[in-house]
Amino acid sequence: MLNRRVIEAVVIEAARLSGHELNGQEKLVVRTRVGGVLAAKERHRQRMSTGEFQWQKPKPPR
Incomplete structure (x- = not known):
């Protein structure tokens, strides 16, 4: 990845050359x-690399 x-x-x-x-x-x-942009790219990478979310019904309190 670029610095x-x-x-x-x-x-x-590029602006100077133009x-x-x-x-x-x-x-x-x-x-x-x-x-x-780089922070958003890192957040996206983290979201995509996590495991699949599996919802579990909450257990009732005792």
């Missing part, structure tokens, strides 16, 4: 979006 910093650097470099210089606020947006 967060590598992805951020690639996005910033002729758009990013200011501080735009760089902050890139960092937060990349972090959010």
Whole structure:
């Protein structure tokens, strides 16, 4: 899996190569979006790797 910093650097470099210089606020947006996407990807991976949920009827209290 790619490192967060590598992805951020690639996005910033792609913007620079297309002729758009990013200011501080735009760089902050890139960092937060990349972090959010990677966190969502990790949550999805965790959900998909868990076992199947099997509901069991609760036992009545004594």
